[in-house]
Amino acid sequence: MKLKFTYQKFQADAAAAVCEVFDGQPNFALIPINEEFDFPGYANQKLLISEELIKSNLQRLQSTNRIKPSPMLDGRYNLTIEMETGVGKTYTYIKTLFELNKHYGWSKFVIIVPSVAIREGVYKSFDITKNHFAEEYGKKIRNFVYNSKDLAKIAQFAYDSGINVMIINSQAFNSREKDARRIYMNLDSFSSRRPIDVIAATNPILIIDEPQSVEGIATKERLKQFNSLLTLRYSATHKKDSLYNLVYRLDALEAYNRRLVKKIAVKGISITGTTASEGYLYLEKINLYVDRPPAAVFEFEVKSRNRVRTVRRMIEERYNFYTHSGGLEEYRGYIVSKIDGLKNTVEFTNGVVITAGNIFGSVNEEQIRRLQIRETIKSHLEREHQLFHRGIKVLSLFFIDEVANYKRYDQTGKALNGNYADIFEEEYREALKEWESICRDCDYLQFLKEIKPEKTHAGYFSIDKRNKRMTNSKIVDRESLISDDEGAYNLIMRDKERLLDLKEPVRFIFSHSALREGWDNPNVFQICTLKRSSSNIRKRQEVGRGLRLCVNSNGERMDANVLGSDVHNVNVLTIIANESYDSFAKQLQLELAESVADGTIYDPQIMAPEDARSNSTGMKLHKQTAEMRTFNTFGEKISAKLSNRVEFENDELIQKSIQALDRELNVPQIAIKIEYGDMDTIKSKGTLHRGQAIRKIAGRTEKAHSAVNINIKYDLIGKIVEATGLTRNDVCSILQGINIQTFEQFRINPEAFILKASKLINQQKAAVVIKDSDYHK
Known part of the structure; x- marks a missing residue:
């Protein structure tokens, strides 16, 4: 199949916005590289219009696009374009390159990305849109990925007169690795020239993809050496202190309400209760x-x-x-x-x-992960059955905590299933049995039967060239990483069309962190995070890999032009969260609200409960009142010291405590709560802040299989004695008197048993004390 691309007004508007800033700049062909450089080539024409005119164009454009005008050209010729994840950001800036060439003749571009994964995704986007743009503009872009060992492409970048684009990840020019330093070295293999000088001589336009992930202090300094004509910055989540000259904004609220991205549903899974014994x-x-x-x-x-x-x-x-x-x-x-x-x-x-x-020590962790995998498979099959006859391939994506949980090696180096892969295959087989018993759709059942469980999942991880073993790509230089499984790598990272084909058996993808940014596939309908939540991973990052609208087997985008009002019935992204529904949904909405520019300003104090202490009334004792005889007499009476003598029968307390424990003691069992909700129309920024955009629809509770750790020894009697002040004999009598079913609750949850039993005994003790109290002066 081949992906098909159609005209989208918002993408054309974003490209036009960039061009409009330079309205008045003459359209010149490329100019020869400055004579001071001893090599042939062409460079972008310099800006020939005044800075004042550029600022005037910018402010007029911002007013038209309802953006607060920039009082000055922040960061000089840096322009910011904000586009929600999933709406075609890469397509948009490729279109923008063509438009800049069409209007002003500029032809040298460098795209800077924060990771190898994003680099691969961008390169693939150029490939699959090549013919589409050639039909529209009558020319093709020559694009390549920077490789420090293949410098001939840089020389061609300089002397070719067509549209040339170099794609480079920031580590390739901003790390201490030897390969990264080559761009700044005079190389014999490159006619004693420095590669960075040749690139800089072309006066390229920089496009920074995800600048918030690229621009550290050192990187900003390195970027100056590219000698850029201007810089275009594209992201959904720009840093607030780096919004230089914002020219176009399509935020989360507008993208969702215009049905340009998928509807979001959340399935939260959490543990309620704890044995406190593990x-x-x-x-x-x-x-x-x-x-x-x-x-x-x-x-x-x-x-x-x-x-x-x-x-x-x-x-x-x-x-x-x-x-x-x-x-x-x-x-x-x-x-x-x-x-x-x-x-x-x-x-x-x-x-x-x-x-x-x-x-x-958590006996429930594996059970939670198994349940997450089970619920992902369940959601996948339900969605797949719904869309099967529309010819839409359904994909699910798992992010995992440790690579070894999916794949491990024996002593000979042979790759074996890890724990999650085994759990997946077990749960998938069980799900197939259930579908075979309830599904009457013969075509879909035949589709399921033809796919073997071990063939329907694949992993994309990284392997360190130095030891040929999988590794965490966060802590190893990305330039030293290759795919562990070349077939899976090509399928997941490079062959997007084949992955979208119903004939391709892979439908479930496991990855560590390499796919979190820069990779997306329009037909990801489920994302499951099989790892603990991290404070530095935002919810918007987790959902971002699946927001793009899906395509059918003919490569047609299933958008409003095709589906009309049915867009959000077909395009639903379900997040199987590793935390409670309420927690995930609330945090996601707050993060979405942060990105929304217009609407009500949220003041958390408006919804805060009133502080009862703020209305406290102070009482002042007047001197005349304090000296009154009657007042002093009254004070003596109420301040008189009293002694309290309590006498009660131990048997009475013991019997009442036994009755209370049998009647009221209820130790909570460990349970797993599963709740589901989806996103409604987002009416305003305030709706997101109040957590009202995602509505809870259904929920259920499953019993967790958990046993108390028998290796922990509890002094049950001693703990209750400590909490109640009774003697050991009295506590023994109480525990011996309760029903066996009541005492069995100790095995379910020892700490809760001790806390609740002590509380009930203290309540009976207090009642007896009040009844038998006698006060004396």
């Missing part, structure tokens, strides 16, 4: 400092007065988890002995070692 520890990260020792960020459980809850704390060496958890037995002996920033590990005095990103 020593749950999650090491999120280790922070390194110049002036003090490293610190670790942990999640763990803490016992409060009435319940056990999960907290997040930054800790240092000698931190005692038993003490800081409120005395939970699960943490006895967990004292931090060493925080190793080099190995990214934390060691405890009991010998336990945990690595950043890993969870220790």
Whole structure:
């Protein structure tokens, strides 16, 4: 199949906006490179109009586009284009290059991207739009990916008179690796020239894709060496301090309401309750400092007065988890002995070692992941069946925490399934059995039967050339990474059309982090994150890989031109979140609200409850009143000291406590809550801020299979004695008197049993004390 492209007014408007800023600039052909350079070639014509005219054009354009006018040319000739993820940002700036060439004759362009993944995606976009743009403009772009070992393409970039585009990832000119330094070196293989000088001599126009991910302090300095004519900046999430000369904006609210992106649905999965017996520890990260020792960020459980809850704390060496958890037995002996920033590990005095990103002691973690995979497969098959007869291929994307969870190696180097791959195949087979029993659609059933479970999933990860093993692409120089599985790499990264073909069996894709930015496929309908939420990964990033409107088997975009008002019935992206529905939906809406320019300004204080203390009335005692005899007499009466003597029968308290425990003790069991909701029409920025754009539709609860850790010894009697002040004999009598079903709840959740039983006993004790109290002066 071949993807088809049609005219989209908003993309044409974005391209026209850039061109309009330079209205008045004459249309000249390329000019020869300056004579001071000892090589032939052509450069973009300099700007021949005044800065004042450019500023006037810019401000007029901004007013037309309802953008606050720039008082000056911020960052000189830097222009910002804000476009929501999924609306065709890359297509738009390729179209813009053609328009700039058409209006002004400019033909030398350099596209700078933050990662190899985005670079591959951009290169592929040039390839699949080549014929489409050739039909519209009557010419083709010569584009290439910068390679420090293939400098002949740079020479051709300089001396070719057509439209030339170089695509380069920022690491290729801004890292300390030897290959990255070659761009600044006089090379014999390049006629003793520096590659950067040849590029700079063409006076290129820079296009920065995702500038918020590219421009660190060092990169900004390096960018100056490109000697750019002007710079165009494209992103959905620009930094607020880098919105130089905004010329076009298509934010999340407008893109959604104009049905230019998919509708978002959220399926949240979370645990309710805890046994507090498994020593749950999650090491999120280790922070390194110049002036003090490293610190670790942990999640763990803490016992409060009435319940056990999960907290997040930054800790240092000698931190005692038993003490800081409120005395939970699960943490006895967990004292931090060493925080190793080099190995990214934390060691405890009991010998336990945990690595950043890993969870220790949670028996429910694998069950949650299995349920996420199951729910993703379920959503996938439901959506696939719905769209099958429309000829729409459905894809699902999994982001995982550790590559080894999907693929591992034996001692001979043979690749084997990891845990998640095994779980996926088990759950997929079970789902197929269920569909075979309930589905009457013969064509769809035949489609399912023809695909083997082990052939319908594939992974895109990275492998380090130095040891030929998969690695985390975040911590290794991307230029030293290649795909672990070349076939999967080509299918996922380069052969988008084949992946969209119903005949291609791969429908489920697993990846670490390399696909989080820069890769998208219009037919991703489910995204599942099989990892802990991270504070530096935004929800908009997670949903961004699947927002683009889908295409059918003929390559036609399923937009309003084809589907009319049915767009958001067909195009629904379901996020299977690794947290509660409420938490994910709320955070996503807040992030979307941040990107919306116009609408009501949200004041969090408007919705805040009134502080009751702010209306407190002060009482002042007048001196005359204080000296009145009657007032003093009254004061003596109410301030008289009283003694309280309590006498009650232990048997009465024991019996009442037994009755209360049998009647009222109810220890919560571990359960997994699954809730589903989708996005309605976004009426305003305030709707997003108030969390009203995503509406909850359905929910269910499943029992979690969890057992108490029998290795943790509880002094049940001692804990209740400590909480109630009764004698051990009295507590023994109470526990021996309750029903066996009541006592069995201790096995379900020991800490909750102790907390709730102690509370009920104290309530009975208080009632008996009040009844049998006698006061004396």
